[in-house]
Amino acid sequence: MSDLSARGPEAVAITGIGAVSPLGNDFDTIATALLAGRSGVRSIDPGEFAREARQFAATVGEIPAPPAGLADAEAFAGLTRYERLCASPVAHALADAALPGDLDPARIGLVLGLGAEHLKAWELDHLAGGGEVFAPRAADTLVHRLARLVGIRGPAATVAAACASSGYALAIGRVWLRAGRVDACVVGGCDVLSPTALAAFYNLRALSRRGDDPALASRPFDIDRDGFVMGEGGACLVLERSGEARRRGARVRGELAGVGMSSDAAHMVTPCSDPAEAARAITLALADARIAPAELDYVNAHAAGTPVGDAAEAAAIRLALGPAVDGVPVSSTKSMSGHLISGAAAFEAVACLVAIARQAVPPTVNLDRPDPACRLDHVPHVARPRRVRMTASNSFGFGGANLCLVIRAA
Amino acid sequence: MHARPSSAAPADSQPVGIACHAVVEARLSELPRLRDLPSPAPAPALPSRFLRHADEQTVVGLRAVLAAIASHPLPPPSFAGYGVVAAPCRAGRFTAAQSLAMLREGGGVTVTPHVVPQCSLHSLAGAVSVALGMHGPNIGAGGGRHAVAEGLVAALALVAPEASAPAALPGIWFVATAWDDEPALDRTGRPQGGAAPEPRADDPLCRGLALALVADVANGMAQPLRLSVRAAAGARPARLHDADALPADARRAGVGGTRGPEAFTAAADIRGLAVALGTPAGAWSLRCPWGDEIRLESPAARGASDPRGRREAA
Numbered sequence: 108m109s110d111l112s113a114r115g116p117e118a119v120a121i122t123g124i125g126a127v128s129p130l131g132n133d134f135d136t137i138a139t140a141l142l143a144g145r146s147g148v149r150s151i152d153p154g155e156f157a158r159e160a161r162q163f164a165a166t167v168g169e170i171p172a173p174p175a176g177l178a179d180a181e182a183f184a185g186l187t188r189y190e191r192l193c194a195s196p197v198a199h200a201l202a203d204a205a206l207p208g209d210l211d212p213a214r215i216g217l218v219l220g221l222g223a224e225h226l227k228a229w230e231l232d233h234l235a236g237g238g239e240v241f242a243p244r245a246a247d248t249l250v251h252r253l254a255r256l257v258g259i260r261g262p263a264a265t266v267a268a269a270c271a272s273s274g275y276a277l278a279i280g281r282v283w284l285r286a287g288r289v290d291a292c293v294v295g296g297c298d299v300l301s302p303t304a305l306a307a308f309y310n311l312r313a314l315s316r317r318g319d320d321p322a323l324a325s326r327p328f329d330i331d332r333d334g335f336v337m338g339e340g341g342a343c344l345v346l347e348r349s350g351e352a353r354r355r356g357a358r359v360r361g362e363l364a365g366v367g368m369s370s371d372a373a374h375m376v377t378p379c380s381d382p383a384e385a386a387r388a389i390t391l392a393l394a395d396a397r398i399a400p401a402e403l404d405y406v407n408a409h410a411a412g413t414p415v416g417d418a419a420e421a422a423a424i425r426l427a428l429g430p431a432v433d434g435v436p437v438s439s440t441k442s443m444s445g446h447l448i449s450g451a452a453a454f455e456a457v458a459c460l461v462a463i464a465r466q467a468v469p470p471t472v473n474l475d476r477p478d479p480a481c482r483l484d485h486v487p488h489v490a491r492p493r494r495v496r497m498t499a500s501n502s503f504g505f506g507g508a509n510l511c512l513v514i515r516a517a
Numbered sequence: 518m519h520a521r522p523s524s525a526a527p528a529d530s531q532p533v534g535i536a537c538h539a540v541v542e543a544r545l546s547e548l549p550r551l552r553d554l555p556s557p558a559p560a561p562a563l564p565s566r567f568l569r570h571a572d573e574q575t576v577v578g579l580r581a582v583l584a585a586i587a588s589h590p591l592p593p594p595s596f597a598g599y600g601v602v603a604a605p606c607r608a609g610r611f612t613a614a615q616s617l618a619m620l621r622e623g624g625g626v627t628v629t630p631h632v633v634p635q636c637s638l639h640s641l642a643g644a645v646s647v648a649l650g651m652h653g654p655n656i657g658a659g660g661g662r663h664a665v666a667e668g669l670v671a672a673l674a675l676v677a678p679e680a681s682a683p684a685a686l687p688g689i690w691f692v693a694t695a696w697d698d699e700p701a702l703d704r705t706g707r708p709q710g711g712a713a714p715e716p717r718a719d720d721p722l723c724r725g726l727a728l729a730l731v732a733d734v735a736n737g738m739a740q741p742l743r744l745s746v747r748a749a750a751g752a753r754p755a756r757l758h759d760a761d762a763l764p765a766d767a768r769r770a771g772v773g774g775t776r777g778p779e780a781f782t783a784a785a786d787i788r789g790l791a792v793a794l795g796t797p798a799g800a801w802s803l804r805c806p807w808g809d810e811i812r813l814e815s816p817a818a819r820g821a822s823d824p825r826g827r828r829e830a831a
Contacts, residue, residue: 213749213807221638221660223637223638225607225609225610225613225638226613226632226636226637229610229613229614229617233617240610240613240614240617240702240706241701241703241706242702243607243610243699246662247661247806248660248663251663251806254807260808262805262807263806263807264658264668265659265661265667266657266671267637267638267639267656267657267658268639268642268655269633269634269637269639272639278654279674286674286677288674288746288748303613303616303620303628303632304632304633305625306620306624306628307616307628307633308630309625310625310626310629310630311630368600368654369652369653369654370601370646370651370653370654370655371647372646372649372650372651375635375640375643375644504639505634505637505639506634506639506643506644506646506647506655507643507646507647507655508639508643508654508655510654
C-alpha cells in the first residue's frame with residue numbers, strides 16, 4: 108500500500124475539454140458565443156405530446172462523432188441520441204488531452220454526472236413503442252458502456268445531484284486523482300431534452316413561459332425573470348495531477364483548485380431561503396483553493412432565472428464573499444446556454460476556462476433591470492474585459508445539494 | 518503491446534470504519550404502511566408526510582438509515598456534519614412508467630412534477646439529508662447493476678483520510694437499495710396484479726442497506742467493521758486510442774449494453790453484504806467491474822462481536 112498520508116494534496120490540472128452545447132461543440136466556438144452574448148435558445152418542435160406553450164429550449168444541433176481511432180465509429184452511430192450526447196464530449200475530451208497512447212487504460216477513470224439516465228432511456232424506448240420501463244432487463248449503465256467504447260478500464264461511476272450532477276463528477280474525479288487511484292480521469296456530464304422532464308418542470312412552475320421571444324426568456328437576476336429555459340448538452344474534462352501533466356508536456360487549460368460541497372437539509376424541491384449552507388459551499392471551496400474572496404476574478408453563478416433561486420444565490424454569494432463581493436464580477440451563462448441540468452456544472456466550468464483563456468468575463472444577457480434582491484457586481488449584456496486568473500462556479504440541485512468549484516489559471 | 522508504468526502505484530484506500538448499520542427488507546405490499554411508520558427510537562422522527570411523494574426505494578432506504586441509527590449501541594452522535602451517498606437501482610421506475618403512460622394519454626399537463634425531484638438517482642440521498650438534517654454533501658451514485666460498487670467507491674473516496682478535503686467529513690452514510698426481482702408493471706405503470714393486501718411469498722422484495730462510515734477507525738469507539746478498496750493488481754494491456762485493441766465482447770457491449778438473463782447484481786450485492794454484516798465472522802468482498810476489490814473486514818480476527826447492527830423486516 109502506498110503512503111498516501113505523506114503525499115498530501117496535489118493540484119489537479121485540466122488537460123482536455125470536450126463539449127456539446129447549444130452554443131457550439133468546441134472550445135473556441137463556445138468561447139466566441141459566450142463572449143458575444145449569443146443566445147442558444149430557440150423555438151422547438153413541440154412534438155406530439157406538448158399541448159402547452161413551452162415550445163422553446165436551448166438545443167444541440169449536430170453531435171460530433173468521436174475523433175478517428177478513439178472509438179468505434181459504427182458503435183457510436185448505433186447509440187441513441189442521448190447516448191451520443193454523452194459519448195461525444197467524453198471522446199473529444201480524451202482527444203483534446205492527448206494522453207500518451209501507452210498510458211495504462213486501467214489508470215484512467217470516468218465519472219459522469221447523469222441525473223436521470225434511466226428516465227431518459229425509458230422515455231426514448233417508450234416513445235419508440237418499447238416496454239423497457241414496464242419490465243426492465245439487466246443492462247450496464249451508460250458510464251460503463253462509454254468506458255468500453257473509448258477504452259477506459261479504470262474506475263467508472265455515475266453520480267447525481269440533480270442540476271449539480273456534473274459538478275460532483277468533477278469533485279469525485281479530483282479525489283480519485285489526489286488519492287492516487289487513477290492517473291487521469293474523464294469527468295463531466297450531459298443531458299438531453301425530454302418531453303417528460305419538460306412537462307415535469309413546467310408543471311413545477313420552474314420554466315419560463317415567455318414563449319413570444321425565446322431568446323429573451325432566460326433572464327437570470329432580472330426583475331422580470333419567470334423561470335429557467337431547458338437546455339441540452341454538457342461537457343467533459345480530463346483531469347490529471349498537475350505535476351505529471353506538466354512533466355509530459357500537456358497543454359494545461361487550468362486547474363481545479365478547490366471544491367466545496369454542502370447540503371441545505373431543508374426541502375426536497377424548494378431552494379432554501381437561508382443562504383448559510385450555499386455560502387458554506389463557496390467558503391469551503393475558497394479554503395480548499397487557499398484563496399481569499401478578494402482574489403476571485405469571476406463568479407459563474409448557478410442562477411437559472413427562477414425568482415426564488417436567483418435571490419437565494421445572490422444572498423449566498425454576498426454572505427460568502429463578504430466585503431469583497433462588490434469587486435467580484437458575477438454572471439450567469441445560463442442566460443445564453445439555457446439550463447443544461449445534469450450537464451450544467453461541467454459546461455459552466457468550461458465557461459470559467461473561457462474567461463481565463465480570453466481574459467474577459469462572459470455576460471448575463473437579458474439582464475435589463477437587475478433585481479434589487481440580487482444585488483451583485485453584474486455583467487449585463489456584454490462581456491467585460493478583465494484580468495481573470497481565479498474563478499468560482501456555483502451549482503445547486505434538488506435535495507438541497509450545493510457545490511462550488513474554484514478553477515484557476517495554470 | 519505495452520502499458521506505461523504508472524507514476525503513482527495503484528493505491529489501496531485507507532480502511533474506513535462502520536459505526537452502525539442496518540438492513541431493511543420490505544415487500545411491495547408493505548410500502549404504503551412503511552411511508553407513515555414512526556421512526557424507531559432513538560432515531561429522530563420524520564417531518565409529517567415527508568415520504569408522501571417519495572420513490573419506493575427512498576422509503577426503504579431511509580427506513581434502513583433510521584434502523585441503523587436505532588441500532589447504535591451508544592446514544593447516537595449528531596449526524597449533522599455527515600454526508601450521504603445513496604445508490605438506488607433503477608430509482609423512480611414506477612413513477613416514470615405512470616408518467617410516460619399518462620403523457621401519452623393526456624399530454625404534458627398530466628405529468629407529475631415530482632418525477633424529477635422525488636424519483637431520480639439523487640432523490641434517496643436528498644431525502645436522507647433533508648429528513649435527518651445532514652449538511653455534508655448528498656449524492657446519488659450508480660443507478661444500475663453496479664450501483665453498490667459505484668456508490669461504495671464514491672463514498673469511501675469522500676470519507677477516507679486521503680480525500681484531503683479542507684473540512685473533513687466526520688462520516689458519510691452509504692445507502693443502497695434494490696428489488697430482488699424488478700416488479701413487472703402493467704401499461705398504466707401499476708404493479709401487475711395490483712398491490713396485495715397482505716404480504717405474500719411472491720410479493721416483490723425491496724432491500725435497503727445503510728452503513729454509517731467514519732474515517733477515524735482508531736477513535737475510542739474502535740470500529741469493529743471496516744471497509745476498504747484494494748486496487749486492481751497489475752496493468753492490463755490495451756491501448757487507449759485503438760478501439761480495435763478491445764476485446765470483441767467489449768466492442769459489442771459499447772453498442773447496446775449487456776443484455777440477457779443476468780441477475781440484477783445490485784440486489785445480490787446488497788444481499789451478500791447484509792449477510793456478512795449479520796455474521797460475526799462474516800467476510801465479504803465485491804469485485805468492481807474495473808477490477809478493484811471492495812473488502813469488508815469483520816471483527817472475527819480480533820475476536821470481537823459486532824453489536825452495531827440491526828436487521829428489520831417491515
